[in-house]
Amino acid sequence: MDYHAAMALCEKYIAEHSDKSITAQELADLTGYSLYHFCHVFRAYFDMSVGAYVRRAALHKAASDILCGKPIIEASLDAGFDTSAGFSKAFKKQFGMSATKYLQYFIKRRSDNMEPKFVKKEAFSAIGYNIPPKDGENVDILESGAYWHGIDFKDYAKYHEDSSVNGEIGAWMHPDDVSGELRYFFGYVSTADEVPEGFVQMNVPAAEYAVFDVSPVPHDIHGGEKLALEIRKTWKYVFKEWLDASAYLFDESKLCFEFYHGEETKVYVPVKAK
Numbered sequence: 001m002d003y004h005a006a007m008a009l010c011e012k013y014i015a016e017h018s019d020k021s022i023t024a025q026e027l028a029d030l031t032g033y034s035l036y037h038f039c040h041v042f043r044a045y046f047d048m049s050v051g052a053y054v055r056r057a058a059l060h061k062a063a064s065d066i067l068c069g070k071p072i073i074e075a076s077l078d079a080g081f082d083t084s085a086g087f088s089k090a091f092k093k094q095f096g097m098s099a100t101k102y103l104q105y106f107i108k109r110r111s112d113n114m115e116p117k118f119v120k121k122e123a124f125s126a127i128g129y130n131i132p133p134k135d136g137e138n139v140d141i142l143e144s145g146a147y148w149h150g151i152d153f154k155d156y157a158k159y160h161e162d163s164s165v166n167g168e169i170g171a172w173m174h175p176d177d178v179s180g181e182l183r184y185f186f187g188y189v190s191t192a193d194e195v196p197e198g199f200v201q202m203n204v205p206a207a208e209y210a211v212f213d214v215s216p217v218p219h220d221i222h223g224g225e226k227l228a229l230e231i232r233k234t235w236k237y238v239f240k241e242w243l244d245a246s247a248y249l250f251d252e253s254k255l256c257f258e259f260y261h262g263e264e265t266k267v268y269v270p271v272k273a274k
Contacts, residue, residue, distance in 0.1 A: 116242075120207075126201070142232065166190070
């Protein structure tokens with residue numbers, strides 16, 4: 001087993017057993033390496049010891065559980081901490097605040113995100129991929145936001161990470177005029193005229209948008225899945241609650257999209273006055 005595959009296996013195993021006390025020997029046996037060789041490879045790959053990585057994974061799982069409503073004391077026990085004092089100290093060291101303040105911070109961020117900002121955005125272009133729905137899948141756009149999650153991008157041409165310096169977008173395109181098929185576009189904002197081989201260009205028209213901040217999620221190995229869930233929650237809130245109560249209509253002639261830039265994720269919804 002090569003190093004990348006071995007470390008990916010360890011990462012997955014630790015995530016799936018974060019409620020257990022995982023040892024370096026256990027992971028070495030899993031990969032087929034000697035304990036000595038495994039510990040050197042693990043530290044070189046993750047830049048930390050096995051023990052430090054396992055503790056970090058347990059704390060991130062505890063943080064996620066707390067945000068999902070699990071009592072702090074229960075989350076600490078599930079994370080393998082015998083005392084609340086030990087958990088409090090480790091949590092504050094990892095996240096820079098107590099578990100209580102961490103929960104309060106995210107609750108405030110979530111409530112702040114419910115009211116949009118309104119912006120007029122000029123037309124722009126993006127370069128990326130047109131991703132068809134999976135075979136036989138009945139697409140519900142509110143349930144299928146962040147469609148990039150679960151897509152194996154090994155089947156697509158790669159673009160350099162520097163390409164996304166101006167942000168990336170994800171959007172369900174308007175149905176094809178002939179086939180009526182939907183496509184999910186994912187790619188990077190670009191001012192280039194030339195489209196590289198293996199990519200397509202999407203043109204987004206100028207529009208007035210209601211812009212919603214997507215609630216932040218903990219940075220752990222399940223971050224992608226949690227972010228996708230928060231994005232879908234935002235889409236549902238916009239179309240099932242906010243629009244009905246607002247002074248705006250969804251402008252169907254324009255394009256709504258998800259915007260990803262650094263730590264920020266936003267949902268852009270084109271609107272017009274009722």
